[in-house]
Amino acid sequence: MRVLLTGGAGYIGSHTALELLGRGHQVVVLDDFSNSSPEATRRVGELAGQEVPLVRADLTDPEATRAALEGIDFDAVVHFAGLKAVGESVAQPTRYYRTNIDSTLVLLDLMRERGVTKLVFSSSATVYGDPRYVPQDEAHPVGQALTNPYGWSKAMIEQIITDTATAWPELEAVLLRYFNPVGAHPSGRIGEDPSGIPNNLMPFIAQVAVGKRAELSVFGDHYDTPDGTGVRDYIHVMDLAAGHVAALEHAAPGVTAYNLGSGTGSSVFDVIRAFEAASGVAVPYAVVAPRPGDVANVVANPEKANRELNWATTLTLEDACRDSWAWQSQNPNGYAAN
Ligand code: NAD
Ligand code: WQD
Numbered sequence: 001m002r003v004l005l006t007g008g009a010g011y012i013g014s015h016t017a018l019e020l021l022g023r024g025h026q027v028v029v030l031d032d033f034s035n036s037s038p039e040a041t042r043r044v045g046e047l048a049g050q051e052v053p054l055v056r057a058d059l060t061d062p063e064a065t066r067a068a069l070e071g072i073d074f075d076a077v078v079h080f081a082g083l084k085a086v087g088e089s090v091a092q093p094t095r096y097y098r099t100n101i102d103s104t105l106v107l108l109d110l111m112r113e114r115g116v117t118k119l120v121f122s123s124s125a126t127v128y129g130d131p132r133y134v135p136q137d138e139a140h141p142v143g144q145a146l147t148n149p150y151g152w153s154k155a156m157i158e159q160i161i162t163d164t165a166t167a168w169p170e171l172e173a174v175l176l177r178y179f180n181p182v183g184a185h186p187s188g189r190i191g192e193d194p195s196g197i198p199n200n201l202m203p204f205i206a207q208v209a210v211g212k213r214a215e216l217s218v219f220g221d222h223y224d225t226p227d228g229t230g231v232r233d234y235i236h237v238m239d240l241a242a243g244h245v246a247a248l249e250h251a252a253p254g255v256t257a258y259n260l261g262s263g264t265g266s267s268v269f270d271v272i273r274a275f276e277a278a279s280g281v282a283v284p285y286a287v288v289a290p291r292p293g294d295v296a297n298v299v300a301n302p303e304k305a306n307r308e309l310n311w312a313t314t315l316t317l318e319d320a321c322r323d324s325w326a327w328q329s330q331n332p333n334g335y336a337a338n
Helices: 011-022 038-048 062-068 086-091 093-114 149-167 201-209 237-250 268-279 303-308 317-330
Strands: 002-006 026-031 054-056 076-079 118-124 172-178 180-182 216-219 234-236 254-260 285-288
Touching: 002 011, 011 026, 011 038, 011 237, 026 038, 038 054, 062 093, 076 093, 076 237, 086 093, 086 149, 093 118, 093 149, 118 149, 118 237, 149 172, 149 254, 172 237, 180 201, 180 237, 180 317, 201 216, 201 268, 201 317, 216 268, 234 237, 234 317, 237 254, 237 303, 254 303, 268 317
Parallel strands: 002 026, 002 076, 026 054, 076 118, 118 172, 172 254, 180 234, 216 285
Antiparallel strands: none
């Protein structure tokens, strides 16, 4: 398959590009580099032993996107492009809705014009909102009482893709609901490079361990969980990347949603301990007030993906900490010159 990766220079896109190349597929990366660097794609090419075609375009701009992709053929798309910071989405709702929704509308029109029918979309466990039960399967209600524009944009895009499939029955769309992606390629050459202060737990811990930040704030230790801290389903980004390849290879007409998670929950203290063991570096922390909007426990039921995509996680939280540390310690300033 020749696969267009929108947002393919980003964290998950760069690992998926490498995985697709390793399985004999071809890739084209389209990105506007609003939250990434072309260096990530260059390194993917270095690891894969082949140059990766890179197209710079803002996917919310239909004319610019059409022009940039002229003469470039592809028969499937993985749509990663979008903005993803939950807190920022509360402060800048119109920017989030415009980027996430418009980019999807432009992409769907372009796919239809070109007769490209295979689509894998980066959705999120955030579409389930406050869990009614744990572990969550795909039958859990979606798009109810979500707490931020980022989450709403993902639920809306799932609906837009579903409505498009009704009007265009040839569309083969897969909605991948990621739980908490962590880790890096084991080489340490590519990884997560957040701009500014990391919002997510693992990159924050990695920056404390490497000495860029003094201590981690643990957001609450009075949740109804075994040690009182929040529990999440952390999934190694290389397992996540393999899930995209499986989704592309199993896509069928209509729209199908899959959870991509491990089925195992880990607390904030579990992650701190695993990172300390993997890195050999102490991670100082202080317990502070809970973060508004956080929930106690989010864990995937991944059985549908296990069964239908013949996919399951193979890597552990310890593997993710080891690989995240390899990336962070070799690239303390991310893709910027060290
Ligand atoms: P990322 O920010 O590293 O990657 C997104 C990429 O999209 C970036 O390279 C950015 O430059 C690009 N982009 C943004 N707006 C664009 C536009 N208008 N035109 C072209 N490119 C544009 O984020 P990521 O962690 O790799 O996430 C990828 C996708 O997965 C996102 O859609 C995100 O919402 C979703 N997701 C991420 C997580 C997570 O925790 N990382 C969890 C669930 C879902
Ligand atoms: C994990 C745990 C925090 C930072 C978010 C989005 C979700 C998805 C993944 C895109 C929680 C605790 C965190 C810190 C902490 N993204 N924590 N100190 O909130 O599960 O999910 O990213 O779709 O939509 O909401 O991930 O990594 O921010 O937090 O104690 O500095 O770590 O309270 O229990 P979260 P996270």
